[in-house]
Amino acid sequence: MSLVLPSELVVDRFLPTVRAMLARRLSERGMTQNEIAIELSVTQAAISKYVAGEASGEERFRTDPDTVATVDRLAEGIHTGEMDGYDALAELLALIQRLEDRGPICELHEEEMPELQGLGCDLCVRGLDTDVRAEREVLADVRSAARTLATISGMAEYVPNVGTNVGMALPDASDETDVAAIPGRIYSMSGRVEVPANPEFGASSHVATAVLAANTVDPEIRGAINIATDDRLLEAASELGYDPLEFDASYEERADRLETRFAEASGVPRVAYHRGAFGIEPITFVFGATATDAAARLHELVEIASG
Known part of the structure; x- marks a missing residue:
């Protein structure tokens, strides 16, 4: 596990870049390197490197419009004397907060700490609330389920041409953005x-x-989880007492039709399938309380079907 605090990235990557940008702008306005060093609280040797371009910093900050605009305001304010240290600090802190809110600092944090990738993480902005925790738990469950699928002996035989996927919804999910799955599908x-x-x-x-x-x-x-419809799997499901439910293959209003079929069956079956149609590959869905629950159920089906 890599544990990187966003504040480390601010100190190590953001501040040197901003100081270099600010030093060059102040130099362009006629301030001496000694004057700039005093304003930025760094050595004159550091300012010399900044002005010479030897310490250019992080590209994503140098080209970020918000950062550029803020540095320009700071340079002008410091040069004219209209901005003191308090004002400059307030400007920088406000900028950092914006850059941590799905901005360049957030992007850099996800690169340095891959565990955050795909979370839509707002941890730096709003802290660890129940919504963030729920999202993390769902993503972790789907990740575990996908790993299970990759280790099931004979599983590749049941992957349809369109690919397999495993998904899990957040509590009180309302649309597909509340459902986590594997981008590009499993193949x-x-x-x-x-x-x-x-x-x-x-x-x-x-x-x-x-x-x-x-x-x-x-x-x-x-x-x-969606897999290819296969009579061996359906027979295995029947052996386990799952009573597979058939539904129409058409994509048109599928959500409404599935809800109707489930209601008619007095509940969601553990296995539901269709036999395909013109241009539609036969697909079976295996349901579970969680993604890992569905994967465990599928594992059991594949073992029986392959036995």
Whole structure:
């Protein structure tokens, strides 16, 4: 695990860049290197490097419009004497807060700490609230489920041509942006199951439609996996007492039709499938309370079907 505080990035990457930008602008306004060093509280040797361009800093800050505009205001205010240290500090702190709110500091933080990627993380801005924790838990569950799929012996045989995906909804999900899945879908290659990326919210409308329909009928069902429809898997499901439910293959108003079928069946089945149609590959959905629950159920089905 890499543990990087955003404040470290501010000190190590942001401040040197801003100081270099500010030093050059103050130099362009005729201030001496000694005067600039006093204003920025650094050595004259450092200012010399800044002005010479030997310490250029982080490109994403140098080209960020908000940072450029703020540095220009600071340079003008310091040069004219209209801005003192208090005013300059207030400007910089406000800029840092903006850059941490899905801005360049946030982007850099995600690069330095990959565990944050895909979270839509607002941790620096609003702290660890219940919504953020719920998102992290869902993403972690989907990630674990995807790893399980990649290790199931014989799983590649049941990956459809359109690819497999595994999804999980947040509590009280309302649309597909509340459902996490694997971007680009999971696919098979040379008999192996390949997971191309970490999960993200809104990554799959296909599996999200099924998850949301199931969740509407039964709030306890928040996970689903799509696989190729195969009679061996359906027979395995029947052996386990899951009573697979068939539904129409058409994509048109699928969410409404799935909700209707689930309601008619007096609840969400553990396995639901269709036989395909013109241009539509036969697909089966395996549902679970979570993504990992659905993956465990599918693992059991594949083992029986392959046995």
